[in-house]
Structure formats: structure tokens, C-alpha cells
Amino acid sequence: KNQVEQSPQSLIILEGKNCTLQCNYTVSPFSNLRWYKQDTGRGPVSLTIMTFSENTKSNGRYTATLDADTKQSSLHITASQLSDSASYICVALGKLIFGQGTELSVKP
Amino acid sequence: IAGITQAPTSQILAAGRRMTLRCTQDMRHNAMYWYRQDLGLGLRLIHYSNTAGTTGKGEVPDGYSVSRANTDDFPLTLASAVPSQTSVYFCASSDSEVLMGEDQPQHFGDGTRLSIL
Numbered sequence: 001k002n003q004v005e006q007s008p009q010s011l012i013i014l015e016g017k018n019c020t021l022q023c024n025y026t027v028s029p030f031s032n033l034r035w036y037k038q039d040t041g042r043g044p045v046s047l048t049i050m051t052f053s054e055n056t057k058s059n060g061r062y063t064a065t066l067d068a069d070t071k072q073s074s075l076h077i078t079a080s081q082l083s084d085s086a087s088y089i090c091v092a093l094g095k096l097i098f099g100q101g102t103e104l105s106v107k108p
Numbered sequence: 109i110a111g112i113t114q115a116p117t118s119q120i121l122a123a124g125r126r127m128t129l130r131c132t133q134d135m136r137h138n139a140m141y142w143y144r145q146d147l148g149l150g151l152r153l154i155h156y157s158n159t160a161g162t163t164g165k166g167e168v169p170d171g172y173s174v175s176r177a178n179t180d181d182f183p184l185t186l187a188s189a190v191p192s193q194t195s196v197y198f199c200a201s202s203d204s205e206v207l208m209g210e211d212q213p214q215h216f217g218d219g220t221r222l223s224i225l
Contacts, residue, residue: 101150
């Protein structure tokens, strides 16, 4: 069964702290994996895309990893800011299977 | 500002009524998509279109229909609304062909919040 599982479901951290969000996928055929950020009441916005041959990619304070062997991806956020509060969604491309998202709340 | 415009932003509808959700993009993207987003579930693809004049079924197409008469518009119609169609609906577009790797990101609208009573 094609599916994408994200963990944790929700996370609360203090401003300035780091955090890591997980995404496990079982999708075939698999091409790429993309991370989106969705602010409350808004549509998702792309953060980064990982191809099956890439291990790590950074976009500012966001660093995504992909392990194609274990079918796992992570999104690491460094030095969190209040504006990072949002839902983070991973999607396995090729089948357009979206994870349910991780709700991140950054507190002052 | 370039992007995706969805209308209405929210709607309360009686069961059995017909409803069309509008979606317009000004980026000249070939591919367009309709999703529904329900609490605790990921975005689920309803219908998609790779180019004007063509449409395809996604994961949850039943009860919905779409048309793609031109590049910019991709309306979603609920012929006879049922309470289970209460959801937030998102329209998106991209330069990539749907279900072929999508190396280009999707650009989403801000959604239509639909309640069926």
C-alpha cells in the first residue's frame, strides 16, 4: 500500500531551539520527495525537493535529508523562529501521496 | 501578484445542492490539481489536468467533476453535495506534468472552506 507517515504529529519547542521532523514513505514508483510548509489558513508552500540520489539539501535554516534505502526523510530546522510555527508536509512524488503533516508550534 | 485565486473563500451549503468551486491561475502553468484536506489526513488528490482539454481522476474523485476549457481556469463541481464532502479544498498548479515526477513545485491557493449541512 502506498503511504507516507510523518512523526511526530505535533511538536512544541522554544524559540531558538532546533528540531527534526520525520517522514517515512512506502511509495512505488518513487521519484522525488518534497517538503511543504503550510501556515494556518493558507495553502502549502514548497520548501525543498529531494531526489532519490540526494542525501542532504539545505535551504537557509531548513536542512532536508533522504535515505532511499530505508525510505526515510527528515527536515531539520535550526534556530527556530516564531514564524516557523506551521504544519510541515512531506509528499512522495510520482504518486502524489501526502503525509498528514507535523504541526510545529514555536513558543517565545 | 501572480498565483492561484480560489473562490469562494468559504461556503455553507445545504445537502443536495450543486456547487462549483472556482480556481484561476495566472502563471500559464500546464498542470492543475484539486485536493481536499481533512483533519488528521494528508491532502488527497481529487482530479488533475495535465493541459487544457484533458483531465484525470485522482485518489478520491467520486462525487466531483472538473473541466479544463482553457489554461487558466480549473473549476471543481459538486453535483449533489453530501455532508462527507465537508472539507477544505485546495487548487494548485505547476509547470510539471502530473504523476510524472513533479520536479517543479506546486503553487497552491489559500483554499475554500466548505461545510455541507
